[in-house]
Amino acid sequence: MTKIPTVSVIVPAYNVAKYIKETLVSLEQQTFSDFEALIVDDGSVDNTAAIVRQICQRDSRFKLLQKANGGLSSARNYGIRHAQGEYIALLDGDDIYHKDKLATHIARLYRDSDIGVVYSASRTIRDDGKPTFITLSGKPIHSNNVLALLCKNFVGHGSNAVFRRCLIDEVGDFNESLRSWEDVDLWLRIAATQKWRFYREKRILSYYRVRPSGLSFNIVQMRNSGELVIEDATLRSPQLVKPMLPTVYAYMYRYLARLSLQSGDMQTARDFIDQALMCDRSIFYRDVRSLVTLMSVRLSSVAKLAIGRSLGFAKTVQGKH
Structure with a gap:
């Protein structure tokens, strides 16, 4: 057996x-x-x-x-x-x-x-x-x-x-x-x-x-999926989640800004950072990684070079599967 x-x-x-x-x-x-x-x-x-x-x-x-x-x-x-x-x-x-x-x-x-x-x-x-x-x-x-x-x-x-x-x-x-x-x-x-x-x-x-080959970041798709997941979580636990939604969306936009930065789309990264700041700017002084993302977007040309050198290539960082 x-x-x-x-x-x-x-x-x-x-x-x-x-x-x-x-x-x-x-x-x-x-x-x-x-x-x-x-x-x-x-x-x-x-x-x-x-x-x-x-x-x-x-x-x-x-x-x-x-x-x-x-x-x-x-x-x-x-x-x-x-x-x-x-x-x-x-x-x-x-x-x-x-x-x-x-x-x-x-x-x-x-x-x-x-x-x-x-x-x-x-x-x-x-x-x-x-x-x-x-x-x-x-x-x-x-x-x-x-x-x-x-x-x-x-x-x-x-x-x-x-x-x-x-x-x-x-x-x-x-x-x-x-x-x-x-x-x-x-x-x-x-x-x-x-x-x-x-x-x-x-x-x-x-x-x-982190691979330089594979499925490229589809930022629109990621945003749509993120919004659906947030909506479902809100429906499951409305009293818990609703008061936190501005902060939740601020983190989502910060995440999308980082992915846009990694993929070399600096304008989209700046747009998402602006949306995150409008939702809840406090995440950038309460969370170190969020602050790093903000600084990286504001200094995007320097950040892109640093990311490329760290990961072993100086072109688009792409997702997997």
Whole structure:
């Protein structure tokens, strides 16, 4: 009888032949070994699948699933539907886990039954895998998780969370109609239950790759998705969220300004910063990263050069999948 793994690691993969081996090796090297890795090839047209098959042949914990291209949420949901583990871990096909990632998080979930989602601090890495100076602490900026998530996604990115499988049964899976903010939407639904805690591990256990290739930032799409997620959160918890909406929108516009800056669209970055200032200018003196974004936009030509040098290229920074 085949033993059911404790953790199912869901790895959505779309045209990541350049990176997928390093990603999966970081799983092979985990100090916690009782896992299955479900790599969901979301209609790749490169040799991603062939590389994955090689690893599957040498390690039976790895399984390749293939489907027509449907986007990141579709790939994650497909993997979750095939998962056997009590816990779900997310790892995008070009990111990397520290060797203690699973062991640290699973120990916490074993220890505290009221914790539903665990995550860690992260560091960004360049396209070539070299670390940058940019880290994400994952520290929430508000004591209420719903309000904290609406202002900033403290989980940080899609390769960070490990959570109980039962949460999907309780609140549903990733919303496939959203082309961005889909992870924030899921965390918000979990937070709104007021049943489960989020736990932050202060150690850097995830490495998030910023690539010069992939799907370009679609700022309009991101704004539309963000507005939909905020509206849904407001409908779920109107008394809690409505008083905070000016601040929530200020943070959203600041985030869009940063993405516009990274993509080299300086005028759009300035427009979003102006909108953020109109909504709630206090975020720029209460939050260091917001202040840095404001200064970067105001000094955009210098900032663009600094971002380019940090990430190893001096052209558009683009999103993934």
